[in-house]
Amino acid sequence: MDLTVTGLDPGVFDVELDRSADPTPAGGVTVTVTATYRGTEPAEARLRVSASLPAEDDPYWMIPGLFYGENRPEGNDRLYPRYAREADTERFVSPAWSFRADRAATPAVFAWTGEGGLALAVDEDGSLGLTGIGFAWEAGTATLHAEFPYREAPVSYYGDKVPLPPMAQTHLWQPGERHTVEVCVYPLPADRHAYAPVLRERHARTATEPLRPWVGVSEAADLAAHGLHRWHYRPDPAVLLETAAFDREFNGNVRGLGDREAMHVAWVSGIPYAHALLAHGRRRALPEEVAAGAAVIDHICANLAPSGTFWGQWSGSRGWVGSWTPVPGGLHARTLAEATLFLHRAVVAEQTLGVSHDSWERAVRSNLDVAVKSQNADGNLGSMLHAADGQVLSREGAAGLTWVAALAEASDLDPAYLPAAISGGEHYAHFVDEEFLHGAPEDVDLAPTSEDGYAAILAYMALWRVTGEARWRDLARRAADWMLTFRYTYDVRFDPHTLLGAYGFRSRGADQASPSNQHLHAYGLICLPEMAELAEATGDPYYLERTRENLACFRQFIAREDGDFNAYKGMASERYYQTECFQAKGMLLTLSHAWSVGVLLLGCEAALNLPGADW
Incomplete structure (x- = not known):
């Protein structure tokens, strides 16, 4: 050449x-x-x-x-x-x-x-x-x-x-x-x-320099749970507020607008993180966390949309509403499916402890029944549904892929869900094969994103786990490779006068959110157990190594005490600016997000339950 x-x-x-x-x-x-x-x-x-x-x-x-x-x-x-x-x-x-x-x-x-x-x-x-x-x-x-x-x-x-x-x-x-x-x-x-x-x-x-997480996995879990409960949980009604401002005085001066009076049912808040808080509370025998996590899930399950699915978001000013879409009544499939997936996991975890939540199981079934009815002959589960009747408003992109994971895992409730999961897995496989997954987040329309990679890993590992068929494991591996294209393989050099430079932040293991949202985020921790499982299933330690980096990266910048990097104990930012986009390189978004704290808690709880892995 x-x-x-x-x-x-x-x-x-x-x-x-x-x-x-x-x-x-x-x-x-x-x-x-x-x-x-x-x-x-x-x-x-x-x-x-x-x-x-x-x-x-x-x-x-x-x-x-x-x-x-x-x-x-x-x-x-x-x-x-x-x-x-x-x-x-x-x-x-x-x-x-x-x-x-x-x-x-x-x-x-x-x-x-x-x-x-x-x-x-x-x-x-x-x-x-x-x-x-x-x-x-x-x-x-x-x-x-x-x-x-x-x-x-x-x-x-x-x-x-x-x-x-x-x-x-x-x-x-x-x-x-x-x-x-x-x-x-x-x-x-x-x-x-x-x-x-x-x-x-x-x-x-x-990847030659050692990882430098600030805290161990158990301490990071404790800090994240504290932050989620202290700064994001509100009891009446029981919600996890999507944002909490680092600067509490500023938040008071702007009438609390730094604290977003809203909760998505999943994605940027909601059931996945309430499940994590509940699990942490059970493990650490903290009744206030158990009660808070269960109350948030109860609130969401008690307020289904007329279609039988969850709503997209609760708002303090408007109550239960749809997704972040200009389409009236539109509900984003990935958000609904992720809420259903983690609700089923919460049901299973609680049943293991001898605790039943009938309303939670009914909500799982109700959502999945709508998903199955929405599926067309090609296996497409739809990307946007109408809150009133469940009518499919769009089938573009791969936002429906997360339904595959939810349907596969919930086949223990109803074996009829598994054929729908398999049909969906077959349909969405072409996105993986073509190396162009897109449509998962509500806020960037049909852009390719790291979140599409996470959704594919969740889906295909669930199918492999339930069926044992090598095809699904191989698709999960291919999806994991694509997802890892978003994961930083090196440590960006920051000016020592910037916040990230002064604290020695190491970017290796963080993911670029998307070509549209060029900042680093922690959402990859949502599929930490699947990546560890993939490493074992393929006999390839590379996937575990990259996952260890992911968890280590975001055990940086979890506030260890009030005043740590100008945040309060347990807060974690959504955005780390590694390039010139949205803000100057080396800056940190001074908002704690429920999902940022929540995925860290999810990842830590999962890691603590995975024997033999050196985190």
């Missing part, structure tokens, strides 16, 4: 390329580029290394955590970078994109055509500053590139619908100055899943 070096005037720069003689474990070729400036006056320059392959049709692009295929389906109203041959930069559409490397979970760019593929990987930064990566299609050629230092083009994305002028770093070369950069180039087969060994190799290269 040919590499091209541009951006340096050959009249004043000497450039040398050195290719490694032996391939890397994933079949890559390491190329070292050394540039020496021979000019007599300081000069600004940017080094660009590129590689190309023929592409008559549109390539499938991937930048881990940042760009997948076209990246944004054409009908998606949420604006963020999208690939198309015809540019419309006012709507973030272009055939060529360049990004700063810290936007990527692994600084690598991939392209596949009908004949094969190519990948180019670099380190996040070096002596020339923050690295850049990108791609372009032009006149039948797909080109991948790395830039030293980075440049963004044609515009920069800051998390909203308004394009910003391109961000860039520059380097002022001094006479006689020399720099060396390293690029690894990987020829790939046509199978898009060929990214998996490359990302394993890059992880092994960068």
Whole structure:
């Protein structure tokens, strides 16, 4: 393969390329580029290394955590970078994109055509500053590139619908100055899943520093349970408020608006985290936590929608309402299904202790009966249902995939749920095979997200657990590999004057939320037991290693006492800003979220019940 070096005037720069003689474990070729400036006056320059392959049709692009295929389906109203041959930069559409490397979970760019593929990987930064990566299609050629230092083009994305002028770093070369950069180039087969060994190799290269969680698993569970109960639980009615402001004085000055007077039934609040609080309370013999967790679940189960499903959200001002959708009466399938899945788990956990909750079991059955009725002949379970009658309002995307997990696990209540789960698993498998899962969260429409990966792992591991069929385990493995494209394989370098820099935050193990929401989050902990189970089922410790990193990462920044990083004991942020998006790199969102604390508690409780794993 040919590499091209541009951006340096050959009249004043000497450039040398050195290719490694032996391939890397994933079949890559390491190329070292050394540039020496021979000019007599300081000069600004940017080094660009590129590689190309023929592409008559549109390539499938991937930048881990940042760009997948076209990246944004054409009908998606949420604006963020999208690939198309015809540019419309006012709507973030272009055939060529360049990004700063810290936007990527692994600084690598991939392209596949009908004949094969190519990948180019670099380190996040070096002596020339923050690295850049990108791609372009032009006149039948797909080109991948790395830039030293980075440049963004044609515009920069800051998390909203308004394009910003391109961000860039520059380097002022001094006479006689020399720099060396390293690029690894990987020829790939046509199978898009060929990214998996490359990302394993890059992880092994960068995961050399020890993990540094602030607290152990048991202490993290205690802190998270305290935070969920102290800052998010409200007894009348029994809810887990979605947000609680770090700054309590500020919250008082803005009439409590930092504390969101609302509770989703799952996803950003609700049953999964009430179940975790209840489990922690049972394990630690804390009756107030047991009562709170049970009360929240009781409240949700006592207020089903007319359709027979849960509502989407409770609001202090409006009561029970639908999902975050402009469609009147719309309920998001993933939210309903996740609530049902964790409600069934709560039923089973309580029954194991000799405690029955008839209303909880009735709510599980009611929701699943609606899901089965919503399923079409293709196995599609629907992405949005109407609160009044359960009518399917949309079947786009893979939001219905979580129903598969709920139906499979609840087949102990009714064996008739299992055929529906299997049919759904078959239908949604094509999203996994095509490496483009999308539609899980309510707030980013049909964007590909890390949450879609979690949903797929929950679903296919549930099917494997119930049926023992290798097909489902293999789909779970493929889904896990895709999910791990969102997981940071390296520790982002933060300015020591920022909050994340001052506290030494290590990003390895955190997940990029999505190409639309470019910040780090902890939601991957929701499938911690499935990832550990997958490692055992496949005999592949890599999945457990990456899961250990995930749990260790978010045992950072759980407030150990009042005043810790300006939060209160047990609070945990939703967002860690590892790049320039929404806020400045190195900042932390100063809101504790019920789900952020809740998934940490879920993950810790699961880890404490998994014997033999070194967490």
